[in-house]
Amino acid sequence: MSFTSILGHDKTVKRLRAMIESGRVPPALIFHGLPGTGKFLAALEFAKALNCSHAAHREKPPAPPQPDPDDLFAAAAPPPPPPAPEPEPAPPHTDPSDSCGACLSCLQAASGAHPDIRVVDTEMQAAFLDEDESANLKIDTMREMTRWAQQKPMLSPWKVFIVRDAEAMVTNAQNAILKTLEEPPPGTIVILTVSRKNSLLSTILSRSCVIDFGALPREALATILRNGGADPGQAEALAALGSGSLEKAAEAGAFLKRAAALRPSDPARAFKFAAGLPRDSHKARDEVKTLLDLLLARGRGAWRNAEGPAKARLTALLRRTLDLKRMADRNVSYMLILETALLESERAGIKLEDLVKPG
Numbered sequence: 620m621s622f623t624s625i626l627g628h629d630k631t632v633k634r635l636r637a638m639i640e641s642g643r644v645p646p647a648l649i650f651h652g653l654p655g656t657g658k659f660l661a662a663l664e665f666a667k668a669l670n671c672s673h674a675a676h677r678e679k680p681p682a683p684p685q686p687d688p689d690d691l692f693a694a695a696a697p698p699p700p701p702p703a704p705e706p707e708p709a710p711p712h713t714d715p716s717d718s719c720g721a722c723l724s725c726l727q728a729a730s731g732a733h734p735d736i737r738v739v740d741t742e743m744q745a746a747f748l749d750e751d752e753s754a755n756l757k758i759d760t761m762r763e764m765t766r767w768a769q770q771k772p773m774l775s776p777w778k779v780f781i782v783r784d785a786e787a788m789v790t791n792a793q794n795a796i797l798k799t800l801e802e803p804p805p806g807t808i809v810i811l812t813v814s815r816k817n818s819l820l821s822t823i824l825s826r827s828c829v830i831d832f833g834a835l836p837r838e839a840l841a842t843i844l845r846n847g848g849a850d851p852g853q854a855e856a857l858a859a860l861g862s863g864s865l866e867k868a869a870e871a872g873a874f875l876k877r878a879a880a881l882r883p884s885d886p887a888r889a890f891k892f893a894a895g896l897p898r899d900s901h902k903a904r905d906e907v908k909t910l911l912d913l914l915l916a917r918g919r920g921a922w923r924n925a926e927g928p929a930k931a932r933l934t935a936l937l938r939r940t941l942d943l944k945r946m947a948d949r950n951v952s953y954m955l956i957l958e959t960a961l962l963e964s965e966r967a968g969i970k971l972e973d974l975v976k977p978g
C-alpha cells in the first residue's frame with residue numbers, strides 16, 4: 620500500500636505529497652471529512668511515507684533521531700550531532716513523495732508495529748487504561764500522548780501521532796494536547812482525523828492545518844469495493860447507495876442483505892427489517908439515518924415524476940422523513956423511527972426493495 624491506494628482524493632494527496640517532498644510538514648494537521656472517506660488510511664500512508672528510509676534525499680525535520688540504545692525513553696536533550704547514517708539504496712521505482720513499501724520502516728508501518736507511528740483511539744485507550752472501550756477519549760490518554768511526544772523517536776526522523784476520530788476527545792482531553800500542538804517537540808507531528816470539525820475547540824483549530832477530504836466519487840468508491848472483494852455488479856450498486864462514503868456503502872450492503880432475506884409478501888417485514896438494527900446505539904442511529912437518506916433520495920426522484928394525489932402523498936412522505944431524521948438525533952427509539960419510515964414509504968408507494976435498489 621502507498622499513496623496510490625488512496626483513491627478519489629487526487630488533489631488532497633497531491634498536497635500531502637508536496638509536504639513530504641519539501642520536508643515542510645505542519646506539526647498539527649486535521650484530516651477532516653465525512654466518515655468512510657479514507658482519512659485514517661491517508662493519515663497512515665502519510666506517516667509511512669514520511670518515515671520511509673528511502674527518503675534520505677529529502678530535507679529532514681529540525682532534529683533527526685539520536686540513536687541511544689541505553690536510553691530510548693529519556694526526554695530529549697541536545698546531544699552532539701551523530702554522523703548521518705548511510706541511506707539504504709533506493710529501489711528504482713521509489714517515488715520521492717511516497718513510501719517504498721520494502722524498507723524496515725515501511726514494513727513496520729504496514730504491520731501496525733512502527734515504534735514512531737502511534738494511533739490514539741478508543742481501542743488503544745481501552746488497552747492502555749485496562750477498561751472497557753469507551754465512546755470518549757479521556758484526559759489521561761491524551762496526557763500520555765503528550766508524554767510520548769516528548770520522547771525521542773526510536774527509528775525514524777518523524778514521530779507521528781494519529782488521533783483517530785478526534786471528536787471523541789472530551790473538552791479537558793482537548794485542552795491537554797494544546798501545548799503539544801502549539802510547541803511540538805522537534806520532529807513530532809500530530810494528525811487529528813475528524814468528521815465534525817466544529818466538535819474541536821477553536822484553540823485546536825487555530826493551531827492546526829486543516830486538510831479536507833471530500834465525498835468519494837462514485838467510481839472511486841466502486842473500485843474500493845471491488846478491491847475489497849465485492850463482485851462488479853454489487854460494487855456498482857453499493858457505490859450508488861453509498862453517497863461518497865465507504866461506511867455508508869457498507870451500511871447499504873447490510874440493508875440489501877436484510878431486505879433480501881424477507882419475503883416481499885410478508886406483511887410484518889417492516890418490523891422484521893427494523894428488528895435487525897445493530898444493538899450499538901451509535902451504529903443503529905447511523906444505519907437509520909442512512910436509510911432515511913435513501914428514502915429521501917428515492918422519494919424526491921418519484922416526486923418529480925408524480926402527479927395529483929400521488930404527488931401529494933410523496934410531498935407528505937418527504938416532510939415526514941425530514942421530521943424522522945431530526946428525531947434520529949434526539950432520544951427517540953431508532954427501531955420505531957425505522958418502522959414508521961418504512962410503513963409510511965410503503966403507503967406512498969415506495970417499497971423496501973425500491974429503497975435499496977441503486978438508481
Ligand SMILES: [Zn+2]
Pocket residue numbers: 670671672673718719720721722723724725
Ligand atoms: Zn520505505
